[in-house]
Amino acid sequence: MRVLIAEDEPYLADAIRDGLRLEAIASDVVHDGDSALENLTVNTYDVVLLDRDLPGTSGDEVARWMIAANWPCRILMLTAADRLEEKIAGFELGADDYLTKPFAMRELVVRLRALARRPLEGAPPVMEFASLTLDPFRREVYRDSRYVGLTRKQFAVLEVLMAARGGVVSAETLLERAWDENADPFTNAVRITISSLRKRLGDPWLIHTVPGAGYQVGAPAADCDGASGPDLR
Template identity: 70%
Template sequence: MRVLIAEDELYLAEALQTGLRREAIAADIALDGDAALERLAITDYDVLVLDRDLPGTHGDQVAETVAREHPEVRILMLTAAARLRDKLDGFALGADDYLPKPFAFAELLVRLRALARRPPTSAPPILEFADLRLDPFRREVYRDGRYVKLTRKQFAVLELLLRADGGVVSAETMLEKAWDEHADPFTTAPRVTMSTLRKALGEPDLIVTVPGAGYRLAAP
């Protein structure tokens, strides 16, 4: 296992490095966010031990970048913030595990080894069309760089349209994929959701209605 310790407290970083090396775990140190990203770009690490409050590029930004560009790297986030809200935020940023400070080295070691045993996964790719960008991993949508707030149904419908890659998506498919098996086949929910989705995305309209068939994306 190879670990990168991104921690600005030199004493703590060196203590962790020494302890991990004694356990036959290769460990490197980055004292700020910029150095961490540089090392991650040139070295294959299994786990990133990440202090959330890093100088330079903040630890939150580092986590987001790693989750997006190096999804094979597991993130163990270290922070003094131990509230439930802080933990939920950490996981939302891409962390695989979360360990509040102060912590016992033995617990850190166990968590590292558990992370290393997990099979590698890849974050789903970003979906793009024209000036539209949808991130399935973070559940975010941007239009021309502007964040677009969508409901869960709107997001699901837009994701279906993007994955169709210009193909037509029928109302029946939307009901099957974005609603559930109990949805009324005669409901107007897909049409209503499509109308509100268009309004949320703004002009120019990227969604084309194909009479008798469904909907598809088309460049203006």
């Protein structure tokens, strides 16, 4: 899950980003509407946490642009105005949800998860594939009904892989979806996280390397690595 935080108060934006990081949610921060539009056209997000009162291009204008372009991303409006008329106006602009300041971090996380569990393509809220069950709300993973404890980053990577349902996911996509825009594109973080995730999930391996393409969950294809053994990649 990846979130764009468009909030003009730096302290609040940084606090939200840090809180989401603890929930294994990658996020990028911008402080004005023009930067929000730029990030939307460059990166892929599941949800935009959008302050209505952004400087420059307002949050309302950003929302209008997203709706007019049929942008594949949910909108959670964020504002200090708690009047019913303001909330109605936000929904009429195309917002999927609305949250007023001040708010509890836990409520924000739950609302973001609720939006992400209803993605535009309609993926199920609890993912089940290749003997694995992943619950994004409870942040729990099971293999053949056995609980598997994962770190936040391992969970985020597995969530992206399982959403592909056996499709090959490139290292670049994993870096984009499970980290943030500050991640070094030449880092070994993806390979290291995949290696540790395999060990946590146990034998036989459920995550396979497709040489020159990326990684996939499930039965390996003929040109993938073996089901178990030392990780040499």
